[in-house]
Amino acid sequence: MVCGRRYSPGEVAYVCSEEGAEGVLDARYDYAAASPAFQADELAGGSADMWRYRALLPLAESDPTPPLAVGMTPLYASPRLAKLAGVAGVLLKDDSRQPTGSFKDRASALAVALAMKAGAKAVTTASTGNAAAALAGMAASVGMPCVIFVPASAPKAKITQLLAFGARVVLVRGSYDQAFDLCLAASERTGWYNRNTAFNPFMTEGKKTVAFEIWEQCGRTVPDVVAVSVGDGCIIGALGKGFRELRAMGLIDRLPRLVGVQAEGSDYMTRAFESGADPLTMGPITASTVADSLSAGLPRDRLKAMLAARESGGVFLRVSDAEILAAIPELAAHSGVFAEPAAAAAWAGLRRAARQGIVRPEETACVLVTGTGLKDVDAAARGCAEAGLAAMEIDPAPAALDASLTTLNRLIR
Numbered sequence: 160m161v162c163g164r165r166y167s168p169g170e171v172a173y174v175c176s177e178e179g180a181e182g183v184l185d186a187r188y189d190y191a192a193a194s195p196a197f198q199a200d201e202l203a204g205g206s207a208d209m210w211r212y213r214a215l216l217p218l219a220e221s222d223p224t225p226p227l228a229v230g231m232t233p234l235y236a237s238p239r240l241a242k243l244a245g246v247a248g249v250l251l252k253d254d255s256r257q258p259t260g261s262f263k264d265r266a267s268a269l270a271v272a273l274a275m276k277a278g279a280k281a282v283t284t285a286s287t288g289n290a291a292a293a294l295a296g297m298a299a300s301v302g303m304p305c306v307i308f309v310p311a312s313a314p315k316a317k318i319t320q321l322l323a324f325g326a327r328v329v330l331v332r333g334s335y336d337q338a339f340d341l342c343l344a345a346s347e348r349t350g351w352y353n354r355n356t357a358f359n360p361f362m363t364e365g366k367k368t369v370a371f372e373i374w375e376q377c378g379r380t381v382p383d384v385v386a387v388s389v390g391d392g393c394i395i396g397a398l399g400k401g402f403r404e405l406r407a408m409g410l411i412d413r414l415p416r417l418v419g420v421q422a423e424g425s426d427y428m429t430r431a432f433e434s435g436a437d438p439l440t441m442g443p444i445t446a447s448t449v450a451d452s453l454s455a456g457l458p459r460d461r462l463k464a465m466l467a468a469r470e471s472g473g474v475f476l477r478v479s480d481a482e483i484l485a486a487i488p489e490l491a492a493h494s495g496v497f498a499e500p501a502a503a504a505a506w507a508g509l510r511r512a513a514r515q516g517i518v519r520p521e522e523t524a525c526v527l528v529t530g531t532g533l534k535d536v537d538a539a540a541r542g543c544a545e546a547g548l549a550a551m552e553i554d555p556a557p558a559a560l561d562a563s564l565t566t567l568n569r570l571i572r
């Protein structure tokens with residue numbers, strides 16, 4: 160992505176040997192050869208998970224994959240959300256239902272498959288939480304040792320998930336960016352298979368499967384817009400790549416516009432987009448947001464992210480922490496889908512995009528729900544409290560029930 164050098168499969172493990180850790184690679188395939196595998200009758204016989212797209216993944220037919228069911232998550236049409244946003248249609252792509260509760264399972268499942276293929280002794284990653292939980296879960300499913308570097312400030316639920324999956328957890332008293340550098344050094348010294356986002360180019364490959372699913376679930380077409388939250392930029396980059404690959408195979412003739420949603424306190428991509436700065440040279444910002452999964456001072460996948468937004472005619476925009484917290488109960492109450500802050504941010508971003516005319520009233524937008532609300536219950540509780548949502552508490556007595564029914568009937572009317 161940086162210098163244009165090309166490598167054949169297996170020639171380098173992760174990054175460009177000239178550019179070093181910043182020399183992120185982009186996998187290319189023979190799209191004419193892959194396109195028969197994407198015809199409707201071929202896909203009809205495929206497995207109901209992400210491996211149905213193996214023709215465009217870096218795995219052979221015989222390579223084993225983790226047994227957990229990753230991908231082919233539901234796509235819900237939500238007329239009530241559409242009305243709220245003031246657009247013709249809203250589709251929720253519900254990746255909160257992945258095995259470990261987040262979108263990151265798509266990448267981590269492929270990482271573990273590749274680690275098995277490489278005969279690695281262990282897998283490792285740095286993460287703000289979800290990528291680590293996903294890697295730990297996928298590793299546990301095949302009995303592979305896993306070492307995780309996370310900031311000590313990661314939510315308790317995410318750290319608990321790691322420990323329960325049997326991962327070796329290193330809490331770094333510092334930022335995600337610092338944990339990332341330590342993890343790179345550790346894998347260089349040990350040979351552990353490294354899943355780090357934008358260092359391992361194949362994480363994009365696992366994540367792009369969501370674009371293929373949206374296309375299939377929309378009846379082999381694509382929505383006008385896809386809204387996705389952005390931290391490191393790997394997911395939006397992967398969405399862009401997936402849709403470009405569908406176009407390269409002649410399966411779609413236009414790309415959905417990608418709306419990259421950032422938290423106000425972690426808005427590197429939005430700043431670069433608005434100012435026209437080159438993300439290759441623009442320096443880091445200081446990142447801080449309630450949406451811990453979106454906190455990235457120097458988005459590791461900023462080149463792929465910028466390409467995805469620009470190529471598709473999309474944008475980056477920012478939403479406040481207050482909007483993100485409010486979006487949690489709003490999304491949940493109007494759809495039955497409970498999202499963590501980073502995932503609810505995509506819904507908040509769609510609302511903002513519709514208000515600003517970036518998404519027009521006659522258009523249909525897909526919102527990618529990237530993680531479950533159970534990942535960060537404290538943040539969800541704050542969102543409920545700020546929306547004035549509270550339970551009522553009563554004594555276990557008939558008179559108390561009478562009084563509460565009066566109130567409940569008024570609320571339900």
Ligand SMILES: *Cc1c(COP(=O)(O)O)cnc(C)c1O
Pocket residue numbers: 261262263289290388389390391392393394395452453499501502529530
């Ligand atoms: C990682 C993550 C994101 C952001 O993805 P990036 O590739 O870092 O931009 C959004 N939502 C959730 C729940 C995540 O875990």
